[in-house]
Amino acid sequence: MNLSNSSYVWVKKEGEPDEKAEKIHIALGSCVSDLKDALYESKKFAFTPGTIDCIVEGNQELPNRDPLSTDTTRTYTVHLKQVTLPTDEMKDLKRKFEVLEQESQREIQELKESN
Numbered sequence: 001m002n003l004s005n006s007s008y009v010w011v012k013k014e015g016e017p018d019e020k021a022e023k024i025h026i027a028l029g030s031c032v033s034d035l036k037d038a039l040y041e042s043k044k045f046a047f048t049p050g051t052i053d054c055i056v057e058g059n060q061e062l063p064n065r066d067p068l069s070t071d072t073t074r075t076y077t078v079h080l081k082q083v084t085l086p087t088d089e090m091k092d093l094k095r096k097f098e099v100l101e102q103e104s105q106r107e108i109q110e111l112k113e114s115n
Contacts, residue, residue, distance in 0.1 A: 007070040011039065014056075014079045021075045026068060033064040039078065053081040 005028050012021040022044045026035060032055050040049050054061045056077045068076075 008072065009035065009068055009070070010072065010075040011035070012075055012077055013045070014077055018075050028070065030068050031064065032062045032066050032068065035068055035076065047078070047080070051080050053079045
């Protein structure tokens with residue numbers, strides 16, 4: 001990235017204090033969708049593609065095409081998508097987990113008894 005044509009913005013995850021904000025370099029004239037791309041590529045955040053719901057400034061959600069301000073007193077907040085599974089799927093996963101847990105406990109007990 002050519003740093004003479006770049007700036008940075010402060011970004012934090014939803015629910016974190018401003019002191020936890022990280023500096024993210026962006027090209028001058030970048031928009032919100034460019035920031036999302038930069039966040040997915042950033043090593044400072046562990047976002048996987050598709051997990052960012054929106055970028056918020058103050059309490060205002062910013063559209064993807066909105067230009068970013070290079071005013072470094074601002075902090076952008078990243079809101080992540082909330083993943084919820086249907087109730088039936090949750091019950092099924094819970095049952096599978098319980099079965100696996102019982103099997104592993106049984107194997108541990110067998111190993112203890114064999115030693």
